[in-house]
Amino acid sequence: MPYFDSHVHSQFSNDSRQTAETIARAALALGLAGVAVTDHANLSISAEDRTFETVPASTAASRAMDAALRGRLRFLQGVEVSEPFENPEKTRRLLSLADYDAVIGSVHRVRACPWEAFYSQIDFSSFSPAQLRQYLDAYFRELRTLAEEGDFDILAHLSCPLRYINGKYRRQVPLTLWRREIDGILRCLLRRGKALEVNTSCLGTGYDALLPENQNNQIEIRQAEPWVLARYRALGGRLLTLGSDAHTPERLARGFPETARLLRELGFRDYVHYEARQLRFHPLV
Secondary structure, eight states: OOOEEEEEOOTTSTTOOOOHHHHHHHHHHHTOSEEEEEEEEOTTOOTTOOHHHHHHHHHHHHHHHHHHHTTSSEEEEEEEEESGGGOHHHHHHHHTSSOOSEEEEEOOBOOSSSOOSBGGGOOGGGOOHHHHHHHHHHHHHHHHHHHHHOOOSEEOOTTTTHIIIIIISOOOOOGGGGHHHHHHHHHHHHHHTOEEEEEOTTTTTTOOOOBSOOTTSOSOGGGOOOHHHHHHHHTTOOOEEEEOOBSSGGGTTTTHHHHHHHHHHTTOOEEEEEETTEEEEEEOO
């Protein structure tokens, strides 16, 4: 499975325990071409913020592992910056700390609404339809701000709140309600030359959706309408990364062959990863 997984977490993220050694062993066993370790930088959270300790430790571990592997596997250093637009100065400081291979931009919590916790900490079962609409309106505004202003290479897991709203809480909110907003975000990525992540973290969890979410929460193209990816393609989009968002070794590159097949069906011929923040293309096989 000669894929490149551009979104992996290690022990330097607060929600993962896997070491660089564990990741490397799993990647070699799978026959991957490479991985990028992109540990969390939650710069919008001021209390107990250890980002300026954990991210340098993560990049140092990745550099050491890449050297130790001697070309058997590329082991790249990256970072996932959440809501970078909330603290531009802290973001600039963070990005000056290392020569990152890949910078992921993401939104994990939403400002300017009554519910500012991380998605995983919110009980969406009690939300009315109007509250769900209010929440997701705010989410897509935040994502548009990131797409327009953020210093990143890859936009991560578009439609991430639906992992909890539609997945955990089974609310069945159709992503198509935000076609116009998503169209604007995709156009921002194209204009700025940024990549869109195809995130496979939900596959095999009982909520078998890609992020961006498929219309029917199914990876099989014959059973779904992956309209966000189709729209990106129609607009001229080509820059896709594959990201498992793996926090444990068994999740590494989860669903990549099936995802590659779906992308080929949509007309994509290649995907990308980043090294030294420069594009590298791979055929979709």
